[in-house]
Amino acid sequence: MEINPVKGTHDLYLEDAMLYSDTYRAFSITASMYGYHEIETPIIEHTNLFARSAGEDSDIVTKEMYTFLDKGGRSLTLRPEMTAGVLRSIVSNKLYVEKEMPIRYFYYGPCFRYERPQVGRYREFHQFGVETLGVNSPYNDAEVILMAYEMLKSVKLNNVKIKINSLGGEEARKNYREALKEYFKESIANMCLDCQRRYEMNPLRILDCKVPEDRPIIDKAPTITDFLSEEDKKHLDKVREILEDNGVDTVIDTSLVRGLDYYTGVVFEFESMYEEAPDYGALGGGGHYAKLLSELGGPDFEGVGFSFGMERLISLYKIVNKDNLLIDSTYDFYILSLDEEQVDANFTLAAALRRQGFRVGLNYELKSMKALLKYASRIEAKYVIIMGEDEIANNVMRIKNMGSGEQLDYAINEDLPMKLQELMEEYYESHYSDKKENSEEEIESKEIN
Numbered sequence: 079m080e081i082n083p084v085k086g087t088h089d090l091y092l093e094d095a096m097l098y099s100d101t102y103r104a105f106s107i108t109a110s111m112y113g114y115h116e117i118e119t120p121i122i123e124h125t126n127l128f129a130r131s132a133g134e135d136s137d138i139v140t141k142e143m144y145t146f147l148d149k150g151g152r153s154l155t156l157r158p159e160m161t162a163g164v165l166r167s168i169v170s171n172k173l174y175v176e177k178e179m180p181i182r183y184f185y186y187g188p189c190f191r192y193e194r195p196q197v198g199r200y201r202e203f204h205q206f207g208v209e210t211l212g213v214n215s216p217y218n219d220a221e222v223i224l225m226a227y228e229m230l231k232s233v234k235l236n237n238v239k240i241k242i243n244s245l246g247g248e249e250a251r252k253n254y255r256e257a258l259k260e261y262f263k264e265s266i267a268n269m270c271l272d273c274q275r276r277y278e279m280n281p282l283r284i285l286d287c288k289v290p291e292d293r294p295i296i297d298k299a300p301t302i303t304d305f306l307s308e309e310d311k312k313h314l315d316k317v318r319e320i321l322e323d324n325g326v327d328t329v330i331d332t333s334l335v336r337g338l339d340y341y342t343g344v345v346f347e348f349e350s351m352y353e354e355a356p357d358y359g360a361l362g363g364g365g366h367y368a369k370l371l372s373e374l375g376g377p378d379f380e381g382v383g384f385s386f387g388m389e390r391l392i393s394l395y396k397i398v399n400k401d402n403l404l405i406d407s408t409y410d411f412y413i414l415s416l417d418e419e420q421v422d423a424n425f426t427l428a429a430a431l432r433r434q435g436f437r438v439g440l441n442y443e444l445k446s447m448k449a450l451l452k453y454a455s456r457i458e459a460k461y462v463i464i465m466g467e468d469e470i471a472n473n474v475m476r477i478k479n480m481g482s483g484e485q486l487d488y489a490i491n492e493d494l495p496m497k498l499q500e501l502m503e504e505y506y507e508s509h510y511s512d513k514k515e516n517s518e519e520e521i522e523s524k525e526i527n
């Protein structure tokens with residue numbers, strides 16, 4: 079009986095698996111340029127960690143968590159996001175001692191939310207993100223946003239709108255909450271059940287509601303801006319000014335509240351501006367939090383962080399680059415053997431070529447030359463190596479270019495590794511320019527039409 083994958087999960091293989099690891103690598107390099115170190119925390123945590131950090135009444139905690147009792151009767155939860163676990167780890171391991179200041183970590187891994195699966199929304203998804211604690215400065219907030227932008231640039235996905243807002247300090251939020259309660263008092267009975275619950279628990283959440291019938295009322299609600307202190311406003315302006323001076327534009331969005339309760343001060347979100355990509359929500363986002371570390375038992379350090387949704391970034395990448403997506407997963411060289419003796423010699427040759435950095439495959443089951451060539455062509459090997467009796471006698475290696483069909487003999491001497499390298503360069507040049515020409519032709523024909 080075939081067992082299906084769990085709804086809302088997806089397998090990663092070949093092209094996708096490579097895109098994930100390449101993106102992870104590119105982001106980690108950028109993060110390390112800013113002095114961040116990698117941290118990996120468990121996927122399961124005690125349930126109350128998330129209840130305390132994301133907020134008892136947040137959608138994540140009330141509806142979306144995968145929570146279960148383990149055999150010892152403990153309530154555990156598959157992490158719905160990474161910040162809480164990272165901060166818990168900073169406290170558990172006392173990573174806040176002075177010599178570690180400032181605290182700067184990046185992370186990557188799966189998160190789980192029981193949401194309705196749809197485009198860009200999964201039940202298991204991956205986040206890459208960072209947290210920095212212990213430095214309070216608009217420069218630090220700006221630096222985190224700049225770093226996120228540089229990450230998007232490193233994978234050529236920086237055609238984004240950066241929405242920014244301030245949620246203010248405690249006083250501003252308290253006054254704003256009261257103003258929202260007053261504003262929604264009349265209409266709340268006619269709004270959705272979620273909004274009615276949010277009205278009681280945390281009226282700020284109502285602003286997140288996606289129910290179309292509720293939107294007209296919500297759109298006219300007071301905004302946080304009117305409740306911000308002069309200091310909050312100055313901080314937000316300064317962050318925007320620093321970013322602008324460094325070539326990064328931001329757009330104020332007073333409705334941006336983010337889905338997690340721990341944010342205070344500056345919050346931000348990245349939205350795709352690529353016309354060819356459907357709108358599937360934010361690519362990532364984050365913000366400043368004042369009390370999260372102390373609430374989890376650590377010192378009173380403020381922090382700032384963000385996370386990207388990798389599924390959304392990768393599918394955007396595939397749409398934007400569909401004409402010149404160069405995913406190199408094929409063998410550089412496939413060595414053909416026609417008898418046991420050749421298999422034995424080619425086994426050693428393959429290991430030597432791999433040591434030189436080439437991706438190499440070879441056949442162990444004996445088949446005809448025709449069948450082997452057909453197989454090499456089907457798996458899209460770039461070149462085929464033939465080491466028959468004649469080649470061995472003449473101390474040469476016969477190499478067939480599987481694209482052009484051209485076949486040449488190469489002397490086996492100290493120049494051979496360089497010659498093989500040149501063959502690879504030739505392959506990439508012709509392969510890549512083909513793809514580029516195709517996409518240029520397509521653009522031209524689009525323009526003509």
Ligand code: AMP
Binds near residue numbers: 204359386390
């Ligand atoms: P959040 O932790 O809610 O601030 O989300 C950060 C980012 O994770 C979002 O901007 C999305 O890109 C991504 N994300 C959140 N939930 C999901 C989901 N269910 N499926 C895929 N990506 C998600």
